[in-house]
Amino acid sequence: MTRYRDDPAALRGLVRDDAVHRDVYIDPEIFQLEMERLWARTWIYVGHTSQVPAPGDYITCNVASVPVLMIRQPDNSVRVLRNRCAHKGAKVVSDWSGNAGRFIRCPYHNWSYRTDGSVAAIPLRQGYDGTDFAQCEAMQGLRPVAGETYRGFVFARLSEDGPGFTDYFGESLSSIDYMADRSPEGEMEIAGGVLRYMHDSNWKMFVENLNDTMHPMAAHESSAGTAKDLWSDQPVDAPKPMAIEQLVPFAGSYEFFDKMGVRVFGNGHSYSGVHFSIHSSYAAVPDYEAAMQRAYGAQRAKDILGTVRHNTVYYPSLTIKGAIQTIRVARPIAVDKTLLESWSFRLKGAPDIFFKRNVTYTRLINSPMSVVGHDDQQCYRLIQEGLAAGGNEWVNLQRDYRPEEREAHDLTVNGTSEISMRNQFRAWVRFMAPA
Amino acid sequence: MTDAEVTRFIYREARLLDEKHWDAWYELFTEDGHYWVPLTRNQPDAEFHTSLAYEDKLLLRLRIERLRRRPPSQHPESWSQHVLQAPEIEAADGDSWQTRTAFHYAEARGDAMQLLTGVARHHLVRNDGALRIRLKRVELLNCDAALPSIQLFL
Numbered sequence: 001m002t003r004y005r006d007d008p009a010a011l012r013g014l015v016r017d018d019a020v021h022r023d024v025y026i027d028p029e030i031f032q033l034e035m036e037r038l039w040a041r042t043w044i045y046v047g048h049t050s051q052v053p054a055p056g057d058y059i060t061c062n063v064a065s066v067p068v069l070m071i072r073q074p075d076n077s078v079r080v081l082r083n084r085c086a087h088k089g090a091k092v093v094s095d096w097s098g099n100a101g102r103f104i105r106c107p108y109h110n111w112s113y114r115t116d117g118s119v120a121a122i123p124l125r126q127g128y129d130g131t132d133f134a135q136c137e138a139m140q141g142l143r144p145v146a147g148e149t150y151r152g153f154v155f156a157r158l159s160e161d162g163p164g165f166t167d168y169f170g171e172s173l174s175s176i177d178y179m180a181d182r183s184p185e186g187e188m189e190i191a192g193g194v195l196r197y198m199h200d201s202n203w204k205m206f207v208e209n210l211n212d213t214m215h216p217m218a219a220h221e222s223s224a225g226t227a228k229d230l231w232s233d234q235p236v237d238a239p240k241p242m243a244i245e246q247l248v249p250f251a252g253s254y255e256f257f258d259k260m261g262v263r264v265f266g267n268g269h270s271y272s273g274v275h276f277s278i279h280s281s282y283a284a285v286p287d288y289e290a291a292m293q294r295a296y297g298a299q300r301a302k303d304i305l306g307t308v309r310h311n312t313v314y315y316p317s318l319t320i321k322g323a324i325q326t327i328r329v330a331r332p333i334a335v336d337k338t339l340l341e342s343w344s345f346r347l348k349g350a351p352d353i354f355f356k357r358n359v360t361y362t363r364l365i366n367s368p369m370s371v372v373g374h375d376d377q378q379c380y381r382l383i384q385e386g387l388a389a390g391g392n393e394w395v396n397l398q399r400d401y402r403p404e405e406r407e408a409h410d411l412t413v414n415g416t417s418e419i420s421m422r423n424q425f426r427a428w429v430r431f432m433a434p435a
Numbered sequence: 436m437t438d439a440e441v442t443r444f445i446y447r448e449a450r451l452l453d454e455k456h457w458d459a460w461y462e463l464f465t466e467d468g469h470y471w472v473p474l475t476r477n478q479p480d481a482e483f484h485t486s487l488a489y490e491d492k493l494l495l496r497l498r499i500e501r502l503r504r505r506p507p508s509q510h511p512e513s514w515s516q517h518v519l520q521a522p523e524i525e526a527a528d529g530d531s532w533q534t535r536t537a538f539h540y541a542e543a544r545g546d547a548m549q550l551l552t553g554v555a556r557h558h559l560v561r562n563d564g565a566l567r568i569r570l571k572r573v574e575l576l577n578c579d580a581a582l583p584s585i586q587l588f589l
Contacts, residue, residue, distance in 0.1 A: 197584075200583070222507070247497075
């Protein structure tokens with residue numbers, strides 16, 4: 001059934017200024033259209049250049065449900081190619097990462113491709129003599145996808161139509177700068193493995209949750225509240241174990257989360273923790289601070305280290321935490337199935353404690369065995385099940401709604417506003433039902 | 436300490452978990468004991484590589500107390516069943532034992548049940564005459580898979 005594909009008015013009708021229709025989370029046709037119109041036409045996170053240091057190195061993943069590979073070229077550039085044999089359509093590369101050498105070869109009929117995706121060799125090629133093979137789709141090889149790299153972050157846009165990279169992300173890119181600049185060398189590398197957590201819920205529930213500051217004191221009371229209680233009989237100045245230092249702030253008050261602030265940008269991007277965040281009170285590392293001052297000068301170093309944004313959402317696929325150098329990536333699989341990847345970065349030239357902090361944090365918060373993640377995942381699932389019920393078709397996103405926010409392209413408001421979600425759906429509807 | 440006593444200890448440890456005698460299970464660990472579920476095969480350490488879980492006694496206590504509070508994700512409640520192969524004692528040295536136990540693990544919650552399998556490696560020591568766990572390292576067969584929530588103890 002196609003209720004929405006050819007009916008832009010129906011699609012626009014799913015998004016009100018302060019509410020969205022339940023179909024955006026539960027309708028398989030909407031999911032398919034999201035892949036084609038939102039995920040294929042916007043810039044989706046693929047990987048980081050540090051994952052493919054040498055020519056021929058590749059990683060594979062899905063962008064907008066389409067298999068792609070990101071591969072280092074002989075000239076050291078990085079390209080994103082469709083991971084689909086031009087012959088019979090097999091996924092050519094099946095490992096998550098590896099080195100292809102000079103040629104990528106399909107296991108089925110040995111068609112082989114150069115690292116830029118062009119056809120290098122086909123067995124018994126004379127079999128195509130006298131046909132229009134040279135002009136057909138198969139000769140286009142592993143078709144490249146538009147790719148852009150920013151501070152090592154590689155994004156791809158599958159569709160030929162869509163906004164340019166800089167226009168799309170704009171000022172929100174400063175969150176990536178603030179993360180990478182925490183390295184005295186201004187560089188980071190992926191390290192320490194990837195946590196892959198399967199969610200039986202729509203991708204938007206995760207993305208919306210990143211700047212939802214009204215849920216920690218409810219959903220995470222059992223984990224952060226327990227951490228707080230376990231530490232409550234310790235003297236105030238007792239050195240905190242990393243786990244306590246990281247978990248307890250989740251039990252912050254409504255006032256704390258409200259005052260931290262949230263900032264929204266055009267195209268659905270946003271971050272919470274404008275003024276401070278749950279990452280503000282980690283123990284100082286004096287030698288590192290001295291190295292940062294040498295690298296950037298006192299004023300810029302203070303700015304970098306004082307910027308502790310909570311979660312930045314690069315709508316729709318990437319969410320980052322600059323203060324601890326970890327990212328989470330949403331890889332939608334179906335309307336009610338989403339893979340979440342959690343990656344860690346090592347700051348080049350910084351002491352080991354930062355990477356330990358990062359590894360501890362991702363394990364405590366983002367693992368399939370996380371006591372924090374379990375309750376988030378449960379709440380997403382409850383929404384997924386609850387929205388199947390009719391009677392009330394609308395999901396309310398009205399907290400602190402102000403009509404004037406509709407035209408804003410860069411706006412900072414109180415942290416408990418649901419503006420980030422409304423902002424995401426304003427972008428959503430523009431891509432889903434272009435005027 | 437006989438081999439049979441070591442083996443019995445490992446069976447009892449799994450049973451305490453499945454019967455939710457978490458305080459008694461917690462007491463099986465030495466003060467510096469750890470429960471570790473690595474993320475990759477042959478993972479050398481837990482400090483510089485992410486793990487599915489790596490918990491000292493403070494974090495184990497947190498996990499236990501949280502479960503007691505019946506958090507959102509424990510409605511309905513989860514239940515586990517360990518099915519163990521006979522433990523093998525791979526090394527014994529005075530008051531220290533290294534064991535290897537292949538296992539199947541089921542975790543049920545409401546209408547859903549997931550099955551996991553792997554190898555549990557215990558490093559046991561004698562403390563005041565009793566066996567205690569210094570390290571329980573649980574190597575899941577599919578440690579690198581995209582996993583759903585695993586809420587109880589492997």
